[in-house]
Amino acid sequence: MADLLSTGVSGLLASQVGLSTVGHNISNVNTAGYTRQTTTFNARAPQYYGGMYIGQGADAISVQRSYSQFLxxxxxxxxxxxxxxxxxxxxxxxxxxxxxxxxxxxxxxxxxxxxxxxxxxxxxxxxxxxxxxxxxxxxxxxxxxxxxxxxxxxxxxxxxxxxxxxxxxxxxxxxxxxxxxxxxxxxxxxxxxxxxxxxxxxxxxxxxxxxxxxxxxxxxxxxxxxxxxxxxxxxxxxxxxxxxxxxxxxxxxxxxxxxxxxxxxxxxxxxxxxxxxxxxxxxxPARNQLGRAAIAMEDAFNKQHAQGIDLNGDPGGDFFSISDPAVFNSTTNKGTASMTAKVTDVGKLGASDYIVRYDGTKWGVTTTDGTVVPSTGTGNPGPPADPIVIDGLAITVPGGTPQAGDSFQIQPTRNAASTISVAISDTNKIAASGPLVATKSASNTGKGVLGGLTVTDINDANLKTPVVIQFTSPTTYTINGGAPQTYTDPGTITGNGWTLKLSGAPAANDTFNVNPAASASGDNGNALALANVANKGVLDNGVxxxxxxxxxxxxxxxxxxxxxxxxxxxxxxxxxxxxAAQQSLSGVNMDEEASNLLRFQQAYAASAQVITTANTIFESLLSAVRG
Structure with missing residues (x-):
């Protein structure tokens, strides 16, 4: 017949495992990554007696995680x-x-x-x-x-x-x-x-x-x-x-x-x-765009500054300076070739970085993400020079011999903003004056009014040749006694690398002069042009x-x-x-654990009572035998 004491002990031990598991869950309620554990119980095999199967208690057979691999x-x-x-x-x-x-x-x-x-x-x-x-x-x-x-x-x-x-x-x-x-x-x-x-x-x-x-x-x-x-x-x-x-x-x-x-x-x-x-x-891209703005500023301002005359009477030099594009050779290069790059057309300059790779016969160019960039030239520094030309850049290979697979990275704008500087400190060297000054004769009797004088070609060999514009009638004029030309109010007169705007009706014999600016001139023609650089399209083809x-x-x-x-x-x-989905299965719920704690506590107490009952029966049996 089933052993009542053994049955009670099995319940006591099973409940003890359940209590330990619940206690473990409660203790780890705040442990990161902890998965709630549950105890699995099985009834012991029953004993056949008197034509029936009588149970012998329970065993705690496993402690499992409440776990889903998918979740x-x-x-x-x-x-x-x-x-x-x-x-x-x-x-x-x-x-x-x-x-x-x-x-x-x-x-x-x-x-x-x-x-x-x-x-x-x-x-x-x-x-x-x-x-x-x-x-x-x-x-x-x-x-x-x-x-x-x-x-x-x-x-x-x-x-x-x-x-x-x-x-x-x-x-x-x-x-x-x-x-x-x-x-x-x-x-x-x-x-x-x-x-x-x-x-x-x-x-x-x-x-x-x-x-x-x-x-x-x-x-x-x-x-x-x-x-x-x-x-x-x-x-x-x-x-x-x-x-x-x-x-x-x-x-x-x-x-x-x-x-x-x-x-x-x-x-x-x-x-x-x-x-x-x-x-x-x-x-x-942000660093490249910032450098691109710095290069545009330096290029546009310097070009305009070069068209003016400073207080010493000299042509304007560079107002800003900036470094050339950065060129890096690959650490895997086998050849001895070197490479340089210069910005030649800011209007075409983009914000990309480039890889220039030698295939054994010629150089090819891609962006760093692998997009092929059309290019011309061999990279020969000359003479005659034949640079590799891409997106406003001229790339040369000044020396050494490349091997197939050699490559260089070019960062045209990345470091420009960190290298821009002011190239002059002498206030006299600011080229505020235009290279030319337009004046009208004090003896003019007509209503002709001078407008702006604009230099269109600073490199014109005859730019600074003095010019006398004489009106032979209100609608005709000559330049330095040359052939008569037609004037329409308002009009533009074109000379050697310059244009002059006039308005009003000049009288016959009225004269206007275009002469080179003198040292310490009070002219502000180039200063006004420098101020207008702020509104001048420079990048993206002048946009x-x-x-x-x-x-x-x-x-x-x-x-x-x-x-x-x-x-x-x-x-x-x-x-x-x-x-939330994972925790709904695996997370520790304190209300649920409190309920389980109470359930196992009661089961433990009940199993202890079974053991007490078995002991009482055993004592009664002993007493009966002794009597």
Whole structure:
């Protein structure tokens, strides 16, 4: 017959396991990655007695996790996407803060061109000239400050890439070690729930850094690959990733696999993928656009300044200076060739970076994303010169011999804003005066009025030849006694590299003169033209002004930031839903645990009462025998 004492003890022990499991759940309610555990019970095999089967109690046969692989992997995927969106939004926010902060380039541009206008109103005044140079230095400082902030963001991105790779290696090693412990634990015949939780938590942390693909094998170990299939963990072995300088730009870190191959563009989601996506799609274009604006400013202002005359009577020299495009040779080059690049047409200058690669017979050009760029020329520096011409750039190979596969990266605008400077400090060297001065004779009797005098070709050999314009009638005139020409009010008279506007009706014998400007001239013709550079289309084939270029930069970064925030909101919502679904199954519910605690406590007490009853019966039996 069934043993009542043994039955009571079985219930007591089973309830004790249930109580321990509930207590474990309650203790880990705040443990990250913990999965709620439940105790499974089975009735013991009954004993056949007197024509019936009599039960012999219960056993606690297992403690299981409330776990769904599908829900867990869905949460890992959502974690990876949300982490990427969060990091991307943080990066773009920092970039937005840079362009919209105290170092506002538009304000600096307005201040500089305002000082040029002030100087035009008093072209020989030393104070106004000094103020103009001061504002020019402020403008240059603003360009450099913005460039420095972008560079700092780039350096921070590098640091975060290095830190992320260290974390990946640490987590991979941890997962590999847990694989081994879990396999050994399963040999005992039961699932090591807490070890499984620890491994899942490590995978979850890994998914926040990089997209993961986890597959559980028949031996209960998981195989992990990241990104587009890069193996990371297999059984108890973990692959070690590392960082290395970019093959062209050593200031840039790349992620490399165990074979040494670069896998930066294969990492996909997670905060590490966000770093590379941000660098390629937001930071580099922003730095290039800022440099493009700096080059446009330097080129347009210098060209106009060169058309004027300074207070010493000399032609205007460069007002701003800026570096040539940066050229980097690949660390894998086998040949000895070098390469240089110069901006030759700012109107055609884009915001791309380029790879120039030698195929064994000729050079070919692509953008850094692989788009083929049409080019002409061989790169021969001459004579005769035959540069490779692309997008406003002239590229030459001044020396050395290339080998097939050799390549160079060209960054036409990336570093321009950090190198722009004011080239003059002497106020006398500001070329405010035009090279020519137009005057009318004091003896004129007609109503002819001088308009603007514009230099159309500063290199005309006869530009500074003195000219006398004499009207032989109100509608005809001669230049230096030449053939009569027709005048229509208002009209434009064209000379050697210049045009002069007139209005009104001159009288016969009225004369107008165009002469070279003298030293210390009070003329402000070139100063007015310099002030108009603010409104002059320079970039995009003469369509975009310097100020508009900066506005495009603000819009470009602002749009990226807005899109990043929208993506973050969406990914956060997806993660919240995935987490809620997973936690509804695996999370610890304190109300439920309190109910289970009470249930097992009562069962434990009842089983103890069964044992007490069995003992009482046994004592009664002994008493009867003794009597």
């Amino acid at each position: 867990t992997q869905t949460m890992w995927s959502a974690t990876s996407s949300q982490s990427r969106a969060l990091q991307y939004a943080a990066y773009t926010s920092a970039t937005n803060n840079a362009v919209s902060g105290s170092a506002n380039l538009q304000s600096a541009l307005d201040g500089f061109f305002g000082s040029v206008n002030d100087m035009a109103n008093a072209p020989t005044d030393t104070a106004s000239r000094q103020a103009m140079i001061g504002k020019a230095n402020t403008l240059v400082s603003t360009f450099r400050s913005l460039s420095s902030q972008f560079q700092q963001i780039d350096q921070q991105t590098n640091q975060q890439i290095g830190s992320a790779v260290d974390s990946i290696n640490s987590l991979a090693q941890s997962i590999a070690s847990l694989n081994g412990e879990i396999q050994k634990a399963y040999a005992g015949g039961a699932a090591p729930n807490d070890l499984l939780d620890a491994r899942d938590q490590a995978i979850s942390q890994l998914s926040a850094i990089v997209g993961v693909n986890a597959t559980e094998n028949s031996d209960h170990m998981v195989t992990i690959s990241i990104g587009n299939g890069q193996p990371l963990v297999s059984a108890t072995n973990a692959v070690k990733l590392s960082t290395a300088p970019n093959q062209y730009d050593s200031s840039r870190l790349e992620v490399v696999g165990p074979s040494g191959s670069v896998i930066s563009n294969q990492l996909g989601s997670g905060s590490l993928g966000a770093a590379f996506d941000f660098r390629t799609n937001v930071l580099d 975009t002004t310097v100020g508009k270029s900066y506005s495009q930069l603000i819009a470009q970064v602002g749009t990226a930031g807005a899109q990043a925030n929208t993506a973050l909101d969406a990914q956060q919502s997806i993660l919240d839903q995935a987490t």
